[in-house]
Amino acid sequence: MNLTRIIRTTGFRLAALYAALFGLSAVILFSAIYWITSDALRQQLAASVKREVAALKEEQRIGGTPRLTLAIERRIASRPNPTTYYLLVDPEGRTVAGNLPDVSPREGWQGIPLPQTHGGGVADPNEHHLVALGIALEDRSILLVGEDAFQIVEVQEAIVRAFGWALGVTALLAATGGIVLSIGFLRRIDAINRTSRAIVEGNLSDRIQTRGTGDELDRLAINLNEMLDRVQSLMDSLRQVSSDIAHDLRTPLSHLRQRLETARSKALKIEDYESAVEQSIAAVDSILLTFAALLRIAQIEAGTRKAAFSAVDLSDIFRSIAETYGAVAEDRGQSVAAAIDPGIRILGDRELLTQMLANLVENAIRHTPIGARIDILLNDRHPGPIGTVADDGAGIPADMREKVFRRFFRLEQSRSTPGSGLGLSLVAAVADIHGIAVTLLDNEPGLRVVLDFTNTSLGSAAATARHDRR
Amino acid sequence: MKILIIEDDPETATYLQNGLWQHHHIVEHANNGRDGLFLAAGETYDLMIIDRMLPGLDGLSIVKTVRSAKILTPILFLTTLGGIDDRVDGLEAGADDYLVKPFAFAELLARINALARRPPMASTDTTLRVADLEVDLLRRTVTRAGRRVDLQPQEFKLLEYLMRKAGHIVTRTMLLENVWEFHFDPQTNVVETHISRLRSKVDRGFEGELIHTVRGSGYVLREPD
Numbered sequence: 247m248n249l250t251r252i253i254r255t256t257g258f259r260l261a262a263l264y265a266a267l268f269g270l271s272a273v274i275l276f277s278a279i280y281w282i283t284s285d286a287l288r289q290q291l292a293a294s295v296k297r298e299v300a301a302l303k304e305e306q307r308i309g310g311t312p313r314l315t316l317a318i319e320r321r322i323a324s325r326p327n328p329t330t331y332y333l334l335v336d337p338e339g340r341t342v343a344g345n346l347p348d349v350s351p352r353e354g355w356q357g358i359p360l361p362q363t364h365g366g367g368v369a370d371p372n373e374h375h376l377v378a379l380g381i382a383l384e385d386r387s388i389l390l391v392g393e394d395a396f397q398i399v400e401v402q403e404a405i406v407r408a409f410g411w412a413l414g415v416t417a418l419l420a421a422t423g424g425i426v427l428s429i430g431f432l433r434r435i436d437a438i439n440r441t442s443r444a445i446v447e448g449n450l451s452d453r454i455q456t457r458g459t460g461d462e463l464d465r466l467a468i469n470l471n472e473m474l475d476r477v478q479s480l481m482d483s484l485r486q487v488s489s490d491i492a493h494d495l496r497t498p499l500s501h502l503r504q505r506l507e508t509a510r511s512k513a514l515k516i517e518d519y520e521s522a523v524e525q526s527i528a529a530v531d532s533i534l535l536t537f538a539a540l541l542r543i544a545q546i547e548a549g550t551r552k553a554a555f556s557a558v559d560l561s562d563i564f565r566s567i568a569e570t571y572g573a574v575a576e577d578r579g580q581s582v583a584a585a586i587d588p589g590i591r592i593l594g595d596r597e598l599l600t601q602m603l604a605n606l607v608e609n610a611i612r613h614t615p616i617g618a619r620i621d622i623l624l625n626d627r628h629p630g631p632i633g634t635v636a637d638d639g640a641g642i643p644a645d646m647r648e649k650v651f652r653r654f655f656r657l658e659q660s661r662s663t664p665g666s667g668l669g670l671s672l673v674a675a676v677a678d679i680h681g682i683a684v685t686l687l688d689n690e691p692g693l694r695v696v697l698d699f700t701n702t703s704l705g706s707a708a709a710t711a712r713h714d715r716r
Numbered sequence: 717m718k719i720l721i722i723e724d725d726p727e728t729a730t731y732l733q734n735g736l737w738q739h740h741h742i743v744e745h746a747n748n749g750r751d752g753l754f755l756a757a758g759e760t761y762d763l764m765i766i767d768r769m770l771p772g773l774d775g776l777s778i779v780k781t782v783r784s785a786k787i788l789t790p791i792l793f794l795t796t797l798g799g800i801d802d803r804v805d806g807l808e809a810g811a812d813d814y815l816v817k818p819f820a821f822a823e824l825l826a827r828i829n830a831l832a833r834r835p836p837m838a839s840t841d842t843t844l845r846v847a848d849l850e851v852d853l854l855r856r857t858v859t860r861a862g863r864r865v866d867l868q869p870q871e872f873k874l875l876e877y878l879m880r881k882a883g884h885i886v887t888r889t890m891l892l893e894n895v896w897e898f899h900f901d902p903q904t905n906v907v908e909t910h911i912s913r914l915r916s917k918v919d920r921g922f923e924g925e926l927i928h929t930v931r932g933s934g935y936v937l938r939e940p941d
């Protein structure tokens with residue numbers, strides 16, 4: 247992992263950006279502290295100078311210049327390591343008292359460099375200067391009082407130092423954090439890239455590893471994996487359809503060909519030809535039906551209908567199917583008994599749900615003998631509606647129940663009845679996109695198909711309301 | 717009828733033209749979308765049969781354009797695009813019917829006739845009458861020769877549809893789509909069963925048959941000969 251790649255990651259850039267923003271806000275904050283503190287200290291210093299000047303002025307008022315001189319000298323003597331400096335100059339410019347030589351004082355505020363000799367061992371003249379106030383006394387001599395401003399400088403230096411450290415540590419943390427973050431990020435992105443490359447190269451079953459932390463990269467990986475699952479299942483379904491068409495339509499097509507060839511070689515009368523043509527058209531129609539059913543299943547499995555799902559009156563579908571097939575069953579010497587709870591609504595596709603139920607009922611009608619009874623039930627249960635299509639025919643052996651949903655799978659005994667072997671595949675496809683759980687049970691005797699519509703209900707609020715009403 | 721066919725496959729086009737000529741229709745043919753739209757917008761037809769996948773301009777766009785130009789000529793889509801969504805798209809674009817290839821010519825002919833003589837959109841009729849059979853759509857009652865006939869809801873729907881198309885052949889598929897809303901081919905005799913029941917209630921015991929079977933095509937409800 248080279249440095250350029252790390253620096254170019256979003257993680258690193260974000261860390262750098264935050265560090266820069268933090269630095270900027272620190273500069274503003276420290277500047278404010280710097281100025282406010284300096285100003286406050288300077289004012290304090292000035293106030294102290296003013297007080298001293300006032301005190302000395304009072305001495306002079308009481309005792310004249312000699313008392314003032316005495317007071318100054320006493321003050322100087324009391325502090326061997328002075329921070330306050332005095333100077334009294336007579337009108338002729340001669341120093342009368344004080345510890346500040348070589349200065350020509352004037353009235354008002356002034357900054358005076360501290361004389362080296364009085365520095366108390368401190369060599370740097372920049373750090374030590376005096377904040378001084380000079381006043382003219384009544385006899386026109388000038389009194390100057392000054393305070394060493396090194397405290398201010400000291401505090402200012404401390405602030406700048408602290409600022410420097412803070413900035414340095416921030417930059418270091420940001421850089422390290424950014425790099426650490428980026429390395430982790432890059433490692434996981436690389437894993438995703440590696441998997442993607444593997445998939446592109448043909449290993450479609452490969453999946454990105456997730457860490458289970460639920461962070462954004464994990465979610466990305468999960469979504470990508472789900473997308474891959476979907477793509478794979480669609481590809482499988484496509485492959486399945488192609489092979490179904492190739493293999494299972496070959497048989498009826500070869501039958502058709504045989505029939506036509508027989509007619510060409512054996513037919514003697516015009517009626518023979520006519521009947522061959524009729525039979526051939528019927529055969530082609532049946533092939534086309536199978537073809538259409540296959541495409542329809544593939545289309546349903548692709549799941550594009552899901553976008554058009556809306557509220558559907560399931561009770562209404564059950565009622566009309568029961569009525570439609572009640573008559574059909576009766577004509578075949580069978581009976582249909584229906585018990586349908588009213589007002590059950592689910593989210594789905596009316597057309598597909600109708601076909602699913604029709605296929606189940608037709609399946610029951612076609613695979614049961616005369617005298618059979620078919621039950622069509624829809625019950626408003628908790629947590630969700632349950633639909634049932636049950637017959638008392640031969641049923642399906644337990645070990646075959648999973649297989650009947652496969653395309654073109656037909657139980658041996660039903661080979662004699664016409665049919666494409668796609669009816670239950672379509673049921674499975676419709677149930678799948680709706681989230682309906684289909685269970686095949688033994689009706690003792692017969693087959694009991696149970697449809698659990700719990701996952702299709704129109705939101706939990708409606709389901710609860712329905713439950714409470716009972 | 718004057719019928720416009722917009723179809724790019726020459727074999728299908730010839731098949732359609734010949735078939736329709738035999739049934740005394742005047743046929744004009746365009747083999748691409750642009751010419752088709754030009755004819756559809758410029759001339760007056762009784763019916764248009766339009767393929768969906770066409771060179772130049774697709775059928776869906778033609779129908780949308782024609783409809784936005786307030787041309788209300790009945791349109792039938794005749795296409796290999798037989799998906800559920802395809803049919804919905806086609807009807808939403810403004811087509812009146814949708815027939816998937818391959819098709820039986822009898823089916824197409826029945827649909828053409830049903831479309832061409834569609835009742836006006838704002839039909840306010842509350843009773844349908846053929847000979848001595850009367851259907852009250854508001855009270856949902858049926859009488860024949862003054863005698864009350866009791867029908868199941870689906871039988872009523874079936875009769876209503878046949879009455880609305882009285883005198884015209886309706887095919888099994890048309891009945892499945894319009895009465896049962898089945899857009900698939902059932903594996904049992906749904907239509908036959910219900911037609912036979914309806915017959916036993918409407919025709920049996922009365923003078924003259926109203927519901928007739930047309931071999932190879934479908935059914936027709938008309939006054940007895």
